[in-house]
Amino acid sequence: xxxxxxxxxxxxxxxxxxxxxxxxxxxxxxxxxxxxxxxxxxxxxxxxxxxxxxxxxxxxxxxxxxxxxxxxxxxxxxxxxxxxxxxxxxxxxxxxxxxxxxxxxxxxxxxxxxxxxxxxxxxxxxxxxxxxxxxxxxxxxxxxxxxxxxxxxxxxxxxxxxxxxxxxxxxxxxxxxxxxxxxxxxxxxxxxxxxxxxxxxxxxxxxxxxxxxxxxxxxxxxxxxxxxxxxxxxxxxxxxxxxxxxxxxxxxxxxxxxxxxxxxxxxxxxxxxxxxxxxxxxxxxxxxxxxxxxxxxxxxxxxxxxxxxxxxxxxxxxxxxxxxxxxxxxxxxxxxxxxxxxxxxxxxxxxxxxxxxxxxxxxxxxxxxxxxxxxxxxxxxxxxxxxxxxxxxxxxxxxxxxxxxxxxxxxxxxxxxxxxxxxx
Amino acid sequence: xxxxxxxxxxxxxxxxxxxxxxxxxxxxxxxxxxxxxxxxxxxxxxxxxxxxxxxxxxxxxxxxxxxxxxxxxxxxxxxxxxxxxxxxxxxxxxxxxxxxxxxxxxxxxxxxxxxxxxxxxxxxxxxxxxxxxxxxxxxxxxx
Numbered sequence: 001x002x003x004x005x006x007x008x009x010x011x012x013x014x015x016x017x018x019x020x021x022x023x024x025x026x027x028x029x030x031x032x033x034x035x036x037x038x039x040x041x042x043x044x045x046x047x048x049x050x051x052x053x054x055x056x057x058x059x060x061x062x063x064x065x066x067x068x069x070x071x072x073x074x075x076x077x078x079x080x081x082x083x084x085x086x087x088x089x090x091x092x093x094x095x096x097x098x099x100x101x102x103x104x105x106x107x108x109x110x111x112x113x114x115x116x117x118x119x120x121x122x123x124x125x126x127x128x129x130x131x132x133x134x135x136x137x138x139x140x141x142x143x144x145x146x147x148x149x150x151x152x153x154x155x156x157x158x159x160x161x162x163x164x165x166x167x168x169x170x171x172x173x174x175x176x177x178x179x180x181x182x183x184x185x186x187x188x189x190x191x192x193x194x195x196x197x198x199x200x201x202x203x204x205x206x207x208x209x210x211x212x213x214x215x216x217x218x219x220x221x222x223x224x225x226x227x228x229x230x231x232x233x234x235x236x237x238x239x240x241x242x243x244x245x246x247x248x249x250x251x252x253x254x255x256x257x258x259x260x261x262x263x264x265x266x267x268x269x270x271x272x273x274x275x276x277x278x279x280x281x282x283x284x285x286x287x288x289x290x291x292x293x294x295x296x297x298x299x300x301x302x303x304x305x306x307x308x309x310x311x312x313x314x315x316x317x318x319x320x321x322x323x324x325x326x327x328x329x330x331x332x333x334x335x336x337x338x339x340x341x342x343x344x345x346x347x348x349x350x351x352x353x354x355x356x357x358x359x360x361x362x363x364x365x366x367x368x369x370x371x372x373x374x375x376x377x378x379x380x381x382x383x384x385x386x387x388x389x390x391x392x393x394x395x396x397x398x399x400x401x402x403x404x405x406x407x408x409x410x411x412x413x414x415x416x417x418x419x420x421x422x423x424x
Numbered sequence: 425x426x427x428x429x430x431x432x433x434x435x436x437x438x439x440x441x442x443x444x445x446x447x448x449x450x451x452x453x454x455x456x457x458x459x460x461x462x463x464x465x466x467x468x469x470x471x472x473x474x475x476x477x478x479x480x481x482x483x484x485x486x487x488x489x490x491x492x493x494x495x496x497x498x499x500x501x502x503x504x505x506x507x508x509x510x511x512x513x514x515x516x517x518x519x520x521x522x523x524x525x526x527x528x529x530x531x532x533x534x535x536x537x538x539x540x541x542x543x544x545x546x547x548x549x550x551x552x553x554x555x556x557x558x559x560x561x562x563x564x565x566x567x
Contacts (some may be wrong), residue, residue, distance in 0.1 A: 011527055157449035328488040332427070332435055344462045345488040352462065364459035400492065401443055402466035402484040405458060419541070 016239045016382035020336040024386060026316060026375030027170050032267065033223035033376070043263040049251060051134065051216040051260045053252060062262045067162060069269025073230055076197075078206035079213065085231045085252045086265055089415075090197040092122040093216035093231040094164075097172065097193045099241030102129045102216070103387065106189075109159035110173060113190075114175075115139040116358040117169055120365050121330040124352040126164070135159070141358050144309035145174035148290065152184055157389055166197035167215075171342065171355040171371055172308030175203065182211025189231045191240060196262025197207050199222050202274035202314050207232055213240050219264065223376055224271030226263030231256075289316035290376050295320055296387035301394055302408075307356055307369060320366040321356075322390075325397045325402035330370060333393030339387050342369035364413075428487055428523035433495035439500050442482040444468040452546025454538040463487035463531065465495045467538035469502060471546055478502050478510055483538070487550075490528040494518050494535035507543055 001345050011018040023031070043065060051066045053059025070081040087093045102112065114126050116138050126136045137155045139147045147165065156163070159318025163185040168175050178194050185192040193214035198271035200215075201222030207215060215232040219225055232241045233255065233376040298304055319342075322330060327343030342353030344367060370390075374383070398404040403413060427435070435452075444451045451470050457463040470480040481499035485492045497518055502510045518524070518532035530550065 110503075222543060324486060325489050326491075329435070329492060332489040343488070362460070363462075367459070367462040400484055401486045402455065402464055403486045405443065405484060413459060418460075418464075419456045419537070 002134045002218065006047045009284065010368040015385060018379070018385045020387060021138065021338055022382045023338045023377060024372050024382070024397045025338045025340055026373035027173070027221070027379075028370065028373065029145045029220045029226065030375050031377055032272060035274060036224055036267045040263045040267045044385050047262075049250075050264075051262055052249065064074060065266050065269075066260055066262060069253040072272045072276075073217065075207075076209050076276045077200065077217075077232060079232050080235065082253075083207075083232055085233055085234050085255050086260055086268075087229045087231055087256055088221075088227055088261070089229040090119075090195065090216045090218035092256075093218075093229050094119070094193075094195055094244065095125050096245050097214040097216060097233075098122065098125040098129065099245055100255070101191055101240070102132070102134055102191065102265060104241050105161040105244035106134075106285055109190075111135045111137070111157060111159040112163065113139065113152065113155050113160060113163045113165075114297060115141060116406075117141050117145065117163070117164050117171075117174075118166055119170060119195055119197070122164055122166070122222065130209055133405055139165075143359055144306075144312070145355075145359055146309060147181075149177065149180055149184065152181060154183065155157075156188045156190065158187075158188070160188060162191050164193040164195070164259055167194045167196040167205060167210075167422070168314050169308070169355060170198050171353060172319045172359075173198070173200065173314035175307040175312040175314065177312075177345075178212065179210045182213075185308060186211055191238070198314060201271065201279060201317065202280075207234065213238070219268035219269075219271055220226060223273050225264050225267040228261050228268050230268065237244045258362050270403050285314040286374050286376075287376075289380065290316055290318050290372075292380065293372060293374070293387055294320075296384070297390055300387075300391045304394075305361070305365060307359060307361060307365075318372040318374070319356075320370055321361065321368040322370065322394050322400040323365065323368055325368055325394050326408060327368055329397055330368075330390075330393055332395065333338060334386070334389045337389060339373070339386075340371045342371070343367045360376040375409045429522070430497075431490055431493040434496040434522070435489040437549050438483075438492060438496040440480075440482050440496065440503070441484065443484065444470050444480065444482050449473075451547050452542040452549065453543070454541025454543075456537045456541050457487070457534050459486065459544075463491050463534055465491065465534050465538040465544045467498060467535075467547060469542045471507065471550075471558060473475065473550075475507075476507050479507055479516065481488045487531065488528070490522065490524055490532040493546060494524075495524050495538060497521060498539055499537040502539060507546070510539055511543060513539055 049058025051062040074081045114139035139276045142261045182192040191213040196215045213234045218229040268374035307319040327341030328345035344352045446453045454467045465485045467483045468562035469478045481496040485495045515536040
């Protein structure tokens with residue numbers, strides 16, 4: 001019988017203290033922590049039961065594991081375990097929160113508020129609700145990537161049933177003032193949902209102190225497995241109700257049917273427990289690595305621009321535009337380092353990052369951006385290697401760049417009459 | 425996303441990088457694309473005034489690896505060709521040579537445009553000496 005083929009990332013080279021390739025794209029996903037994996041493994045094999053099986057030990061063991069995970073998630077975010085609904089991930093959580101609230105509260109109002117740099121799972125769910133007759137306000141962001149609370153105040157009205165604004169942005173790592181947003185929202189009697197995917201496990205997040213009514217969580221963004229997430233749904237002050245978006249056996253108190261992903265849930269639980277124990281120390285370490293990277297790059301290269309606030313930012317995030325250098329060509333030059341770019345050439349839509357465009361930096365800087373996501377398993381030696389490779393490659397590509405040459409000749413690129421795009 | 429070996433080769437060892445004196449009457453300069461679109465190519469040719477043969481070509485490109493490779497290849501191809509021969513280079517030839525995937529075809533289009541813009545600029549500069557028809561001079565405006 002033929003074996004199924006699979007390929008591995010090949011750690012082919014070694015450069016001094018670092019093994020290549022280096023993974024520094026921890027906003028896309030993270031490596032499952034070995035301690036998380038260890039805890040998951042028995043639930044694939046001897047403890048393989050269905051958590052919904054009420055009549056035998058296999059089911060009881062699985063259910064017990066699920067309930068322990070629920071407790072651990074709740075503890076990390078200041079909730080109670082009954083407020084945690086398991087899902088397949090944050091996209092599903094965002095969909096359930098937005099569509100479930102809209103459908104449940106449509107008699108009360110038809111207005112939803114969000115903002116322009118949300119993840120597509122939120123933006124597209126909101127667009128869907130527009131098709132169903134809801135009015136959606138998309139708040140702009142300021143140059144630092146944060147919304148203006150006065151804009152929110154003006155947008156809130158008696159028909160506002162939901163405000164959905166992320167805790168931390170996936171591209172620029174900027175933290176929104178969620179505590180203030182939640183407070184303003186509650187003053188007007190609306191519910192506050194936050195896509196907290198990038199924030200949970202990285203920065204302090206507490207649903208009571210932060211005035212959050214619904215929060216989307218994803219395991220694989222903080223060293224848990226892919227394919228599992230959760231939605232926090234507040235049960236008191238106020239009690240939030242949802243219309244289920246997936247019908248079936250009535251799992252998760254009727255809010256989300258479907259056999260529970262026990263192994264994934266166990267992993268999510270352990271990831272939360274680890275975050276609770278190690279987050280403070282880890283945040284300090286990652287921020288130091290991030291600053292080391294930033295200082296190395298900015299000390300050596302001119303005309304590099306940080307996208308988004310440095311003050312209100314995830315510790316491991318760094319998003320930089322290297323003027324006159326196109327992002328995909330830069331990625332190609334540092335091909336033993338895994339990072340992302342906001343360049344159009346790296347996106348499926350061939351559009352540059354809408355998040356960077358929303359900051360008002362101009363499309364040219366969006367094309368030139370690189371996102372570094374430093375995580376738990378990155379080392380100082382890796383940061384130094386990445387900084388060195390980036391500097392070499394940017395310098396090489398600038399020598400190749402007509403824009404750099406023109407800028408050095410003193411030509412104002414903004415005033416050049418560029419030839420129109422080819423039409424074929 | 426995997427690049428063809430030829431794209432990687434041109435990206436790693438670009439041919440004919442640099443600039444020629446754009447004020448010289450023997451030099452034609454084409455600058456196409458726009459920073460907002462993520463691609464700008466500058467392609468220059470140096471033409472022998474008696475033979476109309478392109479003796480030298482240089483480029484600089486802001487763009488993805490395929491854009492760099494397309495313009496690098498374009499300079500290789502135009503060198504040694506007459507103006508008329510260089511005008512027969514088609515973007516589809518570049519696509520074929522570099523094995524560009526469909527999403528990168530616009531890079532080859534831009535390279536063809538850059539060749540035509542450079543030739544157009546040279547023809548404009550030399551309009552009185554050479555028997556350039558108005559139609560040919562207009563290629564620079566071609567979009």
